[in-house]
Amino acid sequence: MELLSALERELQQLDEKSLRRRLRVAETPCAPHVTVDGRDMLAFCSNDYLGLASHPLLVEALREGALHYGVGSGASHLISGHSRAHALLEERFAEFLAPHLESPRALYFCTGYMANLAIVSALAGRDADLFSEELNHASLIDGARLSRANLHVYPHGDTEALEGLLKNSKAKNKVVVTDSVFSMDGDLAPLPALLALCEQYGACLVVDDAHGFGVLGANGRGALEHFGLRSPYLVYMGTLGKAAGVGGAFVAAHETVIEWLIQRARPYIYTTAAAPALAHALMASMDIIGGAEGAARRAHLDALIAQLRGALKLQRWELFPSHTAIQPVIIGPNDETMRAAGVLYEQGFLVPGIRPPTVPPDTARLRVTLSAAHTAQDVGALASAVNLLETFA
Ligand SMILES: Cc1ncc(COP(=O)(O)O)c(C=O)c1O
Structure with a gap:
């Protein structure tokens, strides 16, 4: 069918530009520690900012x-x-x-x-x-x-x-x-x-x-x-x-x-x-x-944001000046971004690489999101992994 072969060609082009997106299957509730595609991961990708999704x-x-x-x-x-x-x-x-x-x-x-x-x-x-x-x-x-x-x-x-x-x-x-x-x-x-x-x-x-x-x-x-x-x-x-x-x-x-x-x-x-x-x-x-629990969760989240921003020491990559739970690390090229996300994945960190058209060309990034359900140890582990990754990327 003409349509199918046209779609196959388009999909191939997405692969060539490192733009093909893939679905992953989560088997556990939305939380920092999740099992995705059968692997235990520490996730920094949900928008569950207060950690309520499985409260x-x-x-x-x-x-x-x-x-x-x-x-x-x-x-x-x-x-x-x-x-x-x-x-x-x-x-x-x-x-x-x-x-x-x-x-x-x-x-x-x-x-x-x-x-x-x-x-x-x-x-x-x-x-x-x-x-x-x-x-x-x-x-x-x-x-x-x-x-x-x-x-x-x-x-x-x-x-x-x-x-x-x-x-x-x-x-x-x-x-x-x-x-x-x-x-x-x-x-x-x-x-x-x-x-x-x-x-x-x-x-x-x-x-x-x-x-x-x-x-x-x-x-x-x-x-x-x-x-x-x-x-x-x-x-x-x-x-x-x-x-x-x-x-x-x-x-x-x-x-x-x-x-x-x-x-x-x-x-x-x-x-x-x-x-x-x-x-x-x-x-x-x-x-x-x-209520009081919400206030306590927001205070913990703020502390984690400050901790991450203090711990990331980037040279070539750029930590975007954000003071919210969304902490993007701008890398630039799509392929380098997806490689970085891939290495983190292999190390057990789930951090999405975001590419155009979601973001402007040449600003592909790791979109780190923090949640009040994270601990200071979780955030420390991610910061060390990203610092090391940039050094060897
Ligand atoms: C800024 C913004 N507006 C709207 C939406 C859509 O909300 P929903 O996921 O509930 O459809 C999203 C994300 O999903 C968003 O990031």
């Missing part, structure tokens, strides 16, 4: 949720799939983000990818001007394509460039979208300056806090708490498969925005609601994030 209280809450609600929702939210578990969780998110939003309401989504498609396509219609940060996550980029709005991509962190674009915009509806913590670099968007511009030019600011929710801020409320922001212009998206340890996502914003999403967001309307048991488990996750 006994969450496992118990999921079991309890399944006993109470069953295992499937059976329908989309607007038909009959919207359970009490979803409704309670949404109230909890609205309350949690209340210090940062006006008249807040929240909506729970199956995934962050779908939440981003929903927000961008429902808020920015054909006549809107959409301003998207250069390094935004793929789901925001795909949302922009789906929206058919006039798309303006502004350079990474460049608020002056954004202001130039906003100034020239004649559109009544202006939407700025940005990641808060950039997923491949770990740095933070200049949210206070972005919000000030949005308020000045009457644009709404969509913040994708996938890597900040639960981790940033004294109470784990995320990037808005970290920067002390509050505004009716904010539309906040937090994912729940990372620090919250379960899965799904939520959008919190002014109640009118949420009502509009319920009416118009196709990735919300035309899909079966997530299992109510997941929403029930997320309530246990929220108890931990907002």
Whole structure:
């Protein structure tokens, strides 16, 4: 078949450029010590920043949720799939983000990818001007394509460039979208300056806090708490498969925005609601994030970040200036990056090599992520292995 041979050729080209991706099978729960493809490994690759993905209280809450609600929702939210578990969780998110939003309401989504498609396509219609940060996550980029709005991509962190674009915009509806913590670099968007511009030019600011929710801020409320922001212009998206340890996502914003999403967001309307048991488990996750245990886990994670940054002594490779749990080691060439990831793998460390198109050409990297479930010994062992590897690479 013509299609199959064309695909084979393309796949071969991926191999030649060291760009072919491979699936690995994990046989144990998400934790620092995992068994992958039958090998025991020390993992630095999950986004389980607080170490909640296999927390006994969450496992118990999921079991309890399944006993109470069953295992499937059976329908989309607007038909009959919207359970009490979803409704309670949404109230909890609205309350949690209340210090940062006006008249807040929240909506729970199956995934962050779908939440981003929903927000961008429902808020920015054909006549809107959409301003998207250069390094935004793929789901925001795909949302922009789906929206058919006039798309303006502004350079990474460049608020002056954004202001130039906003100034020239004649559109009544202006939407700025940005990641808060950039997923491949770990740095933070200049949210206070972005919000000030949005308020000045009457644009709404969509913040994708996938890597900040639960981790940033004294109470784990995320990037808005970290920067002390509050505004009716904010539309906040937090994912729940990372620090919250379960899965799904939520959008919190002014109640009118949420009502509009319920009416118009196709990735919300035309899909079966997530299992109510997941929403029930997320309530246990929220108890931990907002309580003393969450604060202790965030403090431990901060100590591990400082330890890793102090222990890595790199000459040719570059430790990106990030103060979040995402600590990328930039190597550059794809083949050298994949060799480094391969040697670490052989030594029992699971650290993903990230290549284009996920990151710009010539900036392939080891994406190290830390979790509160790691110990200081785990981090020390990784730092020694990476230091040695760079010397002999
Ligand atoms: C910045 C960012 N936004 C959105 C998503 C999508 O979230 P989800 O995995 O829940 O689909 C991710 C990662 O998966 C992400 O890193």
